Amino acid sequence: MATSLVSTTPLVRASSTTIQELYVYKINERDRGSPTYLRLGHKPVNSFGDLVPFTNKVYSADLQTRLGITAGICILIKNMPEKKGYRYKAIYSFHLGDYGQISVQGAYIATEDTYLSITGGKGIFTGAFGKVKLQQLVFPFKLFYTFYLQALAADLPAELLVTPFPPSPVVEPSPAAKATEFGATAPNYTD
Template sequence: MYLRKMETGTREAVYSLDFSDYGHVSMQGEYLTYEDTYLAVTGGSGIFEGVYGQGIPELPTELTGKPVMPSPSVEPSPNAKATEPHATIPNFTN
């Protein structure tokens, strides 16, 4: 991830999200700190090959679970800590 401060409340953002065996997605654009922001999807690999704009193909069910709100108290489940196959994405490493 790369963030560069531009003007008050505005950042330039470049993200690369790694989904292990599924591939990765790259995004970039102006990130506003005071409202929702859409970044441009600029490419990907694996199941994300050919993605661009705001379009991402239908995802595998293990990547579409209920999101967890960020919090200092969030902990992985005991099964995820033990890297049980049903509790992590394929080839996850800690």
């Protein structure tokens, strides 16, 4: 007799006004060929319309667990030489293994903290909306995210609610998480 993977326990619906916070680090370890810069404007400087597809690794806020990856694209909408940076339209998702996926989008300014919109999700993030704060630690290699999630079906699992390691340009994942050792990864983490 086959067992069902669908739970028969009813979900407890959190109020759409309840905000649950989730913290993660996104780290580009320069081993995925990412980001790739596609100069569609054919200009010697980064310019309007250039595309930047990317994928990076995602770690828990305490840097002890590899959770998954991000995957998406940024479209350059403004070169800001006076700020030594760029403004992008960002569209991407956080793929977190058995926990599910969170999609985000919005204007991303590479020289300052930015808020993006949470546009949905699946798994434990089904129906989610809200905003996410993106803190640039080392452009484009290290970022810290604070998700303000609304309309989740239940409370976030305890293993995602760890105390964040203070954001800093020198943060590094634990050796076990980086090596994806048993016990240092999310269930069926996305690679």
